[in-house]
Amino acid sequence: MSEQPILRLNHITMQFGGVVAVNDLSLEVQPGQIVALIGPNGAGKTTAFNCITGVYEPTNGLVSFCGEPMVRNHPQGKMSKSYQGENGTLYTSRLDLSDSEALAAIEAEQNPEAKAALQKSYDQALEERRALAREQDPLAFSDKVLSPTPDKITQLGIARTFQNIRLFSALSVFDNVLIAKHMRAKQNVFSATFRFNRAEENRMRQEAMALLEEQGLAHLKDEVAGSLPYGLQRRLEIARALATQPKLLLLDEPAAGMNPQETQELTDFIRQIRKEYGLSILMIEHHMDLVMQISEHIYVLDFGKLIAQGTPTEIQNNPRVIEAYLGVADDAEN
Amino acid sequence: MIQEKKSKKGAAAGLILAAVLLILVVVLENLSALLGNAVPSFLLPTSQLFVVLKKGAVYSLVAVSMNLLNGFTGLFSLGQAGFMLLGAYTYAILTVPMSAKETVYYLYGGSAVPFSLPDLFGGADTPSGLILGVALAILLGGCVAALFAFLIGLPVLRLKSDYLAIATLGFAEIIRAVFQWQPLGPITNGANMITQIPTFNNFNITDANGTVILRLSTFFPFLVAILCIAIIVMLINSSYGRAFKAIREDEIAAEAMGINLAKHKMLSFCISSFFAGVGGALFAMFVNNAQAKVYTSTMTYEILLIVVIGGIGSISGSCIATFLYVACSEWWLRFLDNTMQFSSPSAPERTTFIVVFAVVVVLAAALLIWRERRGRGVFWKQALVALLAVALLAWITWFALSGQTKVPLLRTGFRMVVFSVIIMIVVLFFRRGMLGDKELTDILFSRRKAVGKEAAQ
Amino acid sequence: MELLISTLLFGISVGGQYALIAIGYTMVYGILRLINFAHGDVFMVAGLIGIYSTSLLTALLSNIMGAEAAAMAAVPLSLLLVLVLTVALGFCIERVAYKPLRSAPRMSVMISAIGVSYLLQNTATYITAAQPTNYPPLPFLGDTVEIAGTSIKWVVLVTPFLVLALVIVLTQLINHTKIGMAMRAVAKDFETSQLMGIKINSVISMTFVIGSALAAVGSMLYFTTYPTIVPTSGAMPGLKAFVAAVFGGIGSIPGAVIGAFLIGICENFVKILPFEGATTFVDAFTFALLIIILVFKPTGLFGEKATDKV
Known part of the structure; x- marks a missing residue:
């Protein structure tokens, strides 16, 4: 049986006004896996959860569940002008700075024809880029927007818990x-x-x-x-x-506010429910003991961006992760 | 499962209660015919008691329908009067007898509705025409209200709390204006009332001479209200009712549990409006007419008041509060509207009045002062209460000594002043309503359980 | 043309009067999240106080001076009295009916407001014996003036300026004084501002005092235009003002003022629309406008967007 990931995020970006809370996040959860999403506070982990469960409509990207596209969007309309995510140039006509300076200059000269011509060439370039992107990844860059409400997503088989119990x-x-x-x-x-x-x-x-x-x-x-x-x-x-009756369970800080003993119980509990219900689990967690003990794969977010991924041992030794959690060594000395 | 047994126990209790109520109502209404002149005056058919019972039945249905929305689904809507109006008008338009259309719609030269439901089944005088025609018209009244609820719900149910409230209130006002609009006169009779419709009194069974042999005019609204409330209770205890409560508790969590918010909110809104429409039709029967200017936002506030006083999320609370409210405003306090004169300065009634007044003042002041024992800055409050009490006592002493026989303040309008003061007291002292979110059966059974536990020990 | 101008002037003036009431609604809502249903009735009571205090003062003063002079002196004095008594009423309502319920569910407080509204209306019915009463004509404001071929009361012309002046004073108060800062803090976050040592109760009382004072001024202007007062006189203007507050985004003072002017102008133009029974729809139109606005902007024109933190 080929390994079809149960959950796959492609280039998920969530932008609130000028703030990019999640920036071009791609991750996969394989069937039966326990995957952890970690990162400092405010790294955008819960936002990523909300994009998966339909609470927010992501600004860009694709979420597919069991191989089927479930949530899909790419910046359109007004958003395509202000879009700032990693692959933002795919959607904005401002190709680079010098060109936009040129545009400004032409604007200043008040030559409507030249301006229109330049604008047209920009639009054309944009269209070409989009076409190319669609060719490369037809699922992710389809024009059809999919934004099911949270209840639809739950019905498909994704269940979640909340950071502050609801x-x-x-x-x-x-x-x-x-x-x-x-x-x-x-x-x-x-x-x-x-x-x-x-x-x-x-x-x-x-x-x-x-x-x-x-x-x-x-x-x-x-x-x-x-x-x-x-x-x-x-x-x-x-x-x-x-x-x-989910296939995938999303746990948002299940061990928050628990003492070490309770955390240990929770660890056993999560393992047990995975086994009993044949679940895949994606969880956000700050208790490193728990994360390192039970997860098979870890993704690390910082300022909305994926900075590392790998097995627990890889993550423990990753300098970028240490940096994100503890700050740069130079800073510490100053 | 125990859970189910408990609900079955509740259902059985409800069923018995409903049956007892219905029998009691029939007996009460016919006592005067059975016993002749021996009955006390409040049991005569003209007594205010039956007005209270009829209006109470109608209002409790509307209150329960509002509770379904506000108390169980957590949607704060103030459109109830509008939906009642829709039900009332639908009922009235469909039941004006063919023979009366000319006189009712005389300003518009007859009605644009060329049929009358009771007449289709043989006329309002025959049992079949009356029962089928009226039942169908009431049902249609509910359906029209539900249809309008659906239409208005599409845009407004997305709104949050207070915005939803004001939008639905606005909708009710719009409906009221539309039904008073002159060009619609051939259907709605413009700003005039639609009269000559079958009323509760049509359900009294008469013999050939027209003498009433069996009075059912109070039984009918009770029957309809009990049926409808039973349906609402069953809905609330079903899977859908649980989904409604989930939405009330936490919309986001409910959605995460796979509950489609838009669908379930709409469902609750339409069902609530359906029963408000039925209630409206009954109200039209109660007041013998349908007139748009009656269904103001004040009416909605009144019903909201009842719902909250009874306890948000408590069906039995709504029902009990309705009857108390209606009885208070229509019956028990009536005497306050009439001037009262004691026969002489030494009449025993006058002495009783003075003593009761003084005792009430002293007790109320004591209660208030005692309640305020703790906390900072209470001295002034206590002093104020004491001062007020002393002033009132001084006045009653003056009244006692002066030998006046006329009770002061009593005249038209005083009843409503006292009534609103009572309401304020209830609101301030029973913050969660009379029953909170419990049902009467919960309270009764849990008490029994507690007693059982004590006995076991 | 003359019709249009007079309609516009009238609309602006009514809008200004609504604005004065709407500010009371919106400030209370901003701070307590309470729809103060009694506010419209406070406005009506202010009107009644105006009537009774004028007649009482005229009677009292005519004993001291001549009848002519008494009538002259009574009006300004009674207006002062209206202001003071209405403010006292607003203050007392808050202390008696809302303060004890501060920790109760939100719905209970709202019901308490409905109860107060009931009480005020019923007491007014009792005192006036359900008879309509007439507001005393105010000197100068009640006089008519000829403008663009139509005669208009001075009050219509004065209202918008008075309203603007009051709103400017109010915004200065809110933005540049200590109590104003406290109000803004409480509106933003009730609990935290309590933790920061703000005396919540005095801030709330202040809100009610300001709201009632503005309603009192509003009542003077409104009842000079529509002099007949019945116990339900406060209901419709109150409701309209509330709609105006929602319209502009409840909680926002500029929103409420703009909303009120818009509604005042629109409803006066609806009155002269050339179709049968247009006047039936004056009130309905306001609400239809409200629903349309809410459908497109669910929290009103200037309302804060409600965000649910997940």
């Missing part, structure tokens, strides 16, 4: 998990209201209950989710994500 805190633990079953329920609003399909409802409840039992949360099922201790809330959030 449970349905006034609802019971059981309901939290049960809600995740709603999207796959085979009933419409009438049959659900008038209980035409009790078997379906019972199936949902049984599945949710089974999941809670597997996760060791069954005894808490009637508790209000918001009243659980922090560690259990994290656990419930993962259980809830698992209830959507």
Whole structure:
């Protein structure tokens, strides 16, 4: 079986106004792999997650899931003028500085014809570049924009947890998990209201209950989710994500605020759910113990850019990574 | 699963409650006929009690429909009066009897609607025409409201909280203006009311002479309201209801759980509007007419007030609050609108009044002062309360000694002043409403459980 | 042409009056995230205070001086009284009805506002015995003047300038004084500014004081133009002013002012549109405009874009 990556990011760029939060990020997650995305605070890791899960529409790039393009965009309209990402020249007509200076000069001379001619040649050049890019990577540079909403992406089989826990805190633990079953329920609003399909409802409840039992949360099922201790809330959030029956699980700082012992438990837990549910996992994490122990591949982001990737050992010895985390040696001396 | 058993227990309790209510209403309304003159005056058919019951049934349906949207889906919408108007007008337009169209629409030379639903089934005088025609018209009223909700929902449901509220409020005002527009007169009768429609009283069963043998005029709104509320409760307890609650709790997390926000918000909005439309149709039956200028934003505020007083996210809370609210405003406080004169300075009523007044003032002041015990700068507040209490007591003493017999302040309009003061007190002291987000059954069963635990120990 | 000019002038003037009310809405919203439904009724009560204080003062003063002089002196005094009493009313409403609910759910505070609105309306009904009352004609402002062939009250001409002057004073206050800085801080972040040692309660009280004072001035201008007051007189202008505030992006003072002028002008032009029953749609038009704007700019013209941090 050829190794089709379960998740692939091609040239993902996310730009907010003038700030490029994620700059030309490409990464892959192979089936069954645990991949970590690390980097200093503000490196753009959560933004990358939001691009994958449809919360943001990336400014440029392609996300493909199980070999199928899922999210795709390239800068258009107004964006193509202000686009600043790594491969920005593909979309902006300002090819280089001297030309734009020339354009300014012509503008100053107020010669509309020359200006129009130059503009035309720029547009032509741009079109050629785009055509070339499309030829090179037809999937990534298709003109067709794909921007599914988060719920569509969850239905495709990507589940996520959040950096600051987002449970349905006034609802019971059981309901939290049960809600995740709603999207796959085979009933419409009438049959659900008038209980035409009790078997379906019972199936949902049984599945949710089974999941809670597997996760060791069954005894808490009637508790209000918001009243659980922090560690259990994290656990419930993962259980809830698992209830959507994902192929890929995105964990956003699952060990945040945990002590070493809890982190160790979490490490075992993540390994265990990967095995039990046949998942691939992409996670953002700051606890290096955890990251180095369980991930098979690590991507390092800094200021939105990918600065290194490789196995844990490679990353540990990578000078650029050390630099990003600790600062340049010269700076330290000053 | 225990979870399901519990909901079944609740369902059974609800079912029994509904049946008991319906029987009680029928019995209450017919007691005067059964017992003759022996019944107390508040049970006579003309009593304010039945106005309260009818209006309460209608309003509780509308309040529950608003709760579905505001309390369970977390969408802050203020369009309820608009959807009620749509339901009321649809009902009225479709049920004006053919024979009455000329007189109702006399300004426009007859109606543009060439049929009348009850007449299609044999006329409003026959049971089939009445029941089928009215039921169909009410249903259509709901459907029209839902349709408009869908149309307005497409653009506005993307808006966040307060912006959504003001947009829906604006929509209701627009609808109100459209229905008063002269060129639409042949359908809506312009700014005039549509009258002569079948009302609750048509459901009273009469014998050949026209004497009422069985009164069902209160039973009918109760039946419809209970049916509709039951459907809403079932919806809330279904998978879709859980999805609505998820949206209320956290939109982003709900979306991450695969819940399509746009679809579910629209669904909730349309269903809520459908029942508001049904409520509107019932309201038209209650007031015997449909007139656009009644369905103002004040009406929406009133319903919102009820929903919040009952407890946002509590169906039984909404129902109880509705009846208390309607009873207070329409019945119990009525005496405040009339001037009152005691027969003599030594009449026992006068003494009672003075004593009750003094006790209430002292207790209220004590409560307020006691509540403010802690915190900085409370001395001034306590002093203010005490001063106010002393002033009131001084006044009542003066009143007692002076031998005046006329109760001061009582005249038309005082009822509503007292009523709004009561509302303010409820709002300030019951911050989460009467029942919070719990249901009556939750409270009853959990108490029983707690008692059981104690017994076991 | 004359019609157009007078419509425009009238629209600007009504817009200015809405602006004065809208500022109260928008400031309170900016700081408390509360739609102060009672604000329109405070405006109505200010009108009633004007009526009762004028008649009371005239009666009192005519004992001291002549009837003529008393009438002259009563009006300015009563306007002062209106200002003071309305400000006191706004202050008290905040202290009694909103302050105890500061930690309660947002909806409860809003309901409290609706309750206050109810109370004010019902009390007004009780006091006026549900009879419409007439606002006393103000000297100078109530006089008419001939402009471009139409006679217009002075108030119509004065309003926009007065409004602009007040708005300038207000923006200076907000941008250059200590209390103004505190207000901006509280509007940005309630909790953090509390941690920074800002006295939240005095800032909020100040907001209500300013809002009520502007509503009082608004009531003088508005009821000089439309002199009949009934207990629900505050509802529609209040709602319109609120719409204006939303229109401009609720929380933004310039937004509210521009929104109010726009709505005032537009609704007066709708009134003279040449189709049957155009006047029916004056109010509806305002809301239709609002919905259209919100569809394209979901947080109003100058509103801050709401961002959900994920």
